[in-house]
Amino acid sequence: AQSVTQPDIHITVSEGASLELRCNYSYGATPYLFWYVQSPGQGLQLLLKYFSGDTLVQGIKGFEAEFKRSQSSFNLRKPSVHWSDAAEYFCAVGRVNDYKLSFGAGTTVTVRA
Amino acid sequence: DAGVTQSPTHLIKTRGQQVTLRCSPKSGHDTVSWYQQALGQGPQFIFQYYEEEERQRGNFPDRFSGHQFPNYSSELNVNALLLGDSALYLCASSLSGAGANVLTFGAGSRLTVL
Numbered sequence: 001a002q003s004v005t006q007p008d009i010h011i012t013v014s015e016g017a018s019l020e021l022r023c024n025y026s027y028g029a030t031p032y033l034f035w036y037v038q039s040p041g042q043g044l045q046l047l048l049k050y051f052s053g054d055t056l057v058q059g060i061k062g063f064e065a066e067f068k069r070s071q072s073s074f075n076l077r078k079p080s081v082h083w084s085d086a087a088e089y090f091c092a093v094g095r096v097n098d099y100k101l102s103f104g105a106g107t108t109v110t111v112r113a
Numbered sequence: 114d115a116g117v118t119q120s121p122t123h124l125i126k127t128r129g130q131q132v133t134l135r136c137s138p139k140s141g142h143d144t145v146s147w148y149q150q151a152l153g154q155g156p157q158f159i160f161q162y163y164e165e166e167e168r169q170r171g172n173f174p175d176r177f178s179g180h181q182f183p184n185y186s187s188e189l190n191v192n193a194l195l196l197g198d199s200a201l202y203l204c205a206s207s208l209s210g211a212g213a214n215v216l217t218f219g220a221g222s223r224l225t226v227l
Contacts, residue, residue, distance in 0.1 A: 044216075
């Protein structure tokens with residue numbers, strides 16, 4: 001079964017600074033990889049996804065993620081964080097012919113002025 | 114274009130009661146998945162419905178059941194509620210086929226069991 005690990009429970013970053021959120025997955029074949037963001041009291045919004053092809057994926061809100069097969073990682077980055085990026089971020093993995101997504105436990109991002 | 118809508122947004126039940134949560138998928142989507150998100154955790158897959166049938170189920174007991182209607186909307190039913198069922202229940206819709214993994218989530222129904 002696939003699993004997802006987000007090593008950082010909480011990250012605090014200054015507005016304007018860069019952000020990187022880590023995600024490691026366990027799955028034998030090439031997975032489908034996703035990053036979602038959840039604001040307080042809200043559902044999850046898809047930031048970006050990777051199915052195949054170019055390993056650097058661009059998403060919404062200025063986010064990008066890089067798939068590194070050798071490290072089983074799919075880290076999320078943003079060059080310059082805005083106060084509105086304060087939220088919880090979830091990495092998720094899926095696979096071919098399997099309809100469920102397995103989510104990590106999430107990383108809470110706090111943005112300080 | 115309406116996204117995924119869920120009702121009710123909040124509800125409180127007591128142990129042993131039954132609850133029904135409702136979900137209308139995003140326009141054009143024909144597949145509905147349900148997830149349970151306990152406080153401080155990531156969502157856990159309950160099941161997915163397609164063509165009015167349960168297509169895949171996660172590791173949840175039979176107390177959790179669902180239904181999909183011809184208009185693609187869906188219900189999640191939980192019987193014999195336990196304290197541990199307190200969570201945010203998220204509905205997600207998608208397209209069948211290659212897009213089945215690309216989920217659009219609703220805002221959720223917050224269930225508190227006392």
